[in-house]
Amino acid sequence: MENVIIVLLRQDFRIHDQPALYQASLQGKVIPLFILDEHTPYAKKGEASKWWLHQNLEAFHSTLKSINGRLWIDKGKTQDVLTRWIKETGATGVYWNRNYDPNVYKMDKDLALSLSSQGVEVKTFEGNLLLPPWKIRKEDGSPYKVYSAFYRRLRKETIPKPVPQVKSMNVPDIKHIGLLIKELCLIPEIPWYKVMDSIWEPGEKAAMRRFHRFVNNSLEQYHSGRDFPSDRHHSTLSPYLSLGIISVRSMFHFLIESENTKSETFIKQLIWRDFSYSILLHFPNSPEKPLYEKFERFQWEDDLVNWESWTKGKTGYPIVDAGMRELWATGFMHNRVRMIVASFLTKHLLIPWQKGADWFFNTLIDADLANNSMGWQWVAGSGLDASPYFRIFNPTTQSEKFDKQGQYIRRWVPELNKLPNKYIHKPSEAPLEILTSAGVVLGESYPLPIVDHRSARKRALEHYDHIK
Ligand SMILES: Cc1cc2nc3c(=O)[nH]c(=O)nc-3n(C[C@H](O)[C@H](O)[C@H](O)COP(=O)(O)OP(=O)(O)OC[C@H]3O[C@@H](n4cnc5c(N)ncnc54)[C@H](O)[C@@H]3O)c2cc1C
Incomplete structure (x- = not known):
């Protein structure tokens, strides 16, 4: 019998350097599944983020269709939804790229235990950061509290190369289950988002274009110009990074391989992002409580x-x-x-x-x-x-x-x-x-x-x- 693997999507709507999707596509048939789980703070983001999520679910669905795949959608408590999907599709494995929101991370650990105990194969991957957030630590094992030391230490590490792009997919014939993207009701009823619509183009291709435009037009001036809001020498890639529409590892390796001496200031900013995830992992109360x-x-x-x-x-x-x-x-x-x-x-x-x-x-x-x-x-x-x-x-x-x-x-x-x-x-x-x-x-x-x-x-x- 052929393997059917569910790929649980959260913050990784892309087919380039998408470790969970790539590994699943090597195993057999794949069900890329997005579950809107109201129990996770991830689903409790504001209206602007929800609008952006909707746009990118649509865009990712089209991308998957272009490689013979598709995106499935559902909502509810992740564990309950997954149990139903496994039963209805005969899936033998569930793969995901790790999400480090403290509540999601904890939920995922419980989920992994519960699925494994039911004989379902669980595999998790690093798909969001340059390195997993527990990796960079001081000699004594404690987390870095100063960015510059964290940066120097991380730069000594080998950053894993991006996994190959998923070029085609096999999906099972299960058209009848799941929801339509619009049934998640992520788009506000009052269309206040017109300006955002005109500025932000969703999807992986748009993210790549933005990255290359930044590299070609602004990287040279980034070091001296990034502090000036009207000069626009910054990348405006954060909305794409926040949903994993572009891979930070792919950007890193592209910059390193291009040997542009002007890249390091930008790489430093990407490493601030890894630093902030390291803080969140080690101090999970930091979104609410002062660290001092x-x-x-x-x-x-x-x-x-x-x-x-x-x-x-x-x-x-x-x-x-x-x-x-x-x-x-x-x-x-x-x-x-x-x-x-x-x-x-x-x-x-x-x-x-x-x-x-x-x-x-x-x-x-x-x-x-x-x-x-x-x-x-x-x-x-x-x-x-x-x-x-x-x-x-x-x-x-x-x-x-x-x-x-x-x-x-x-x-x-x-x-x-x-x-x-x-x-x-x-x-x-x-x-x-x-x-x-x-x-x-x-x-x-x-x-x-x-x-x-x-x-x-x-x-x-x-x-x-x-x-x-
Ligand atoms: C009060 C406050 C709140 C912030 N809230 C967020 C947030 O919710 N989401 C978010 O992505 N960033 C946040 N930042 C960090 C930073 O302001 C944005 O990442 C950056 O402005 C995004 O623009 P850009 O993509 O053009 O950045 P660029 O200058 O082009 O940098 C490239 C990427 O590096 C990362 N980066 C850059 N600066 C920082 C930083 N200081 N800390 C961590 N990562 C960084 C981002 O992923 C960014 O997209 C916040 C900063 C402050 C001071």
């Missing part, structure tokens, strides 16, 4: 009016407002601006980083538990290898430095469009005649700053003093 315990005593103020102003991009600090509006419209925000808005929320407004992290998780299409938690803890000063708390970004000087001509602000805060460069970063300091000729009425067409930078900084440092 003293921060548990931090007195947050959590003012609701300030929170609303931040989420809506109406703080009166143009760079913060531009970032928050970019996020709302596109599901993405530039890295430097993520740091500025996160610092503003946690330090100027004293709103807990966990609340900001939740907002990001719900609105980003690249929402990634490991990267998001590390990013927020880093900015808030409570994370490993974090920016010290007392280093409080001045949003105006950050804006003057990284968006000198105000192009990024002009794009996302169009009501300030006509202000001269000198005042675009700080409209509240502009003389009345300049505001009038630019059509800006402070407090009406654009808000006055909701907090004063100097006093907010002083207040934040006083709060920090209490826990030092």
Whole structure:
């Protein structure tokens, strides 16, 4: 009898360097299966991520069809759904690439035990990172807490080569079971996602094009230009990495083999991603709890009016407002601006980083538990290898430095469009005649700053003093 293998998909919607799918395709007939499991936080992502997931399920289904395969869909508790599928299809094995969301990871361990005890062959693979997150450790076996040491250690390792692309598949004749992608109801009823639709092209081919366009046009300037939001020298690959539409190992080997000396800064960023997964594995509470315990005593103020102003991009600090509006419209925000808005929320407004992290998780299409938690803890000063708390970004000087001509602000805060460069970063300091000729009425067409930078900084440092 021919083997039938179910490949459980989560974060790996691709046919290149897809270890579970590749190994299954060598064994016999394959059932690529996506289960929307409401019991996992993975399925509880926000509407932007769900929209992105829908687009990519559709795209992956087409890709699989082009190699004689198809994608099956179901929903429910993973273990229950799998038991039903194994019974109905006679599957002899279940393979998956590991997912390191702490709840999914734990669930998968139980799943593996239970399936194995029923005589089902279980195989798991590394499909998301350069190396499994437990691999890079110090001599004494403890995890690295400092990124630079982690990076140096990882760079000494051999990164496994990508597995060959799956070129054709054999699927069993089981058309009758499962759901249609649209039955998962991932697309919001109100079509607010029009801008995202025009920016983000789903699927593996689009991801590859984006990667090669980045390598050809931006890699040279990445080191010096990646901090400037309107220069667009960053890759915008995070939405593709977050769903595994592109393989990080394939990117790594492509860059190494091309021997471009400019690649290393970009490789370093990819390694930050491995570092954040290592932190998540070793500190599974890090999405909720500060890694430095003293921060548990931090007195947050959590003012609701300030929170609303931040989420809506109406703080009166143009760079913060531009970032928050970019996020709302596109599901993405530039890295430097993520740091500025996160610092503003946690330090100027004293709103807990966990609340900001939740907002990001719900609105980003690249929402990634490991990267998001590390990013927020880093900015808030409570994370490993974090920016010290007392280093409080001045949003105006950050804006003057990284968006000198105000192009990024002009794009996302169009009501300030006509202000001269000198005042675009700080409209509240502009003389009345300049505001009038630019059509800006402070407090009406654009808000006055909701907090004063100097006093907010002083207040934040006083709060920090209490826990030092
Ligand atoms: C507060 C905050 C929240 C964040 N939330 C997320 C998130 O939910 N999902 C997410 O993917 N990234 C997150 N990041 C990290 C980073 O901002 C994004 O990965 C990056 O902006 C994505 O843009 P890009 O693909 O153009 O990056 P590039 O500069 O082109 O970098 C290439 C890739 O390297 C990885 N990378 C780059 N910077 C980082 C970093 N600081 N930490 C970890 N990996 C990195 C990403 O996978 C990225 O796609 C967050 C950062 C901060 C400060």
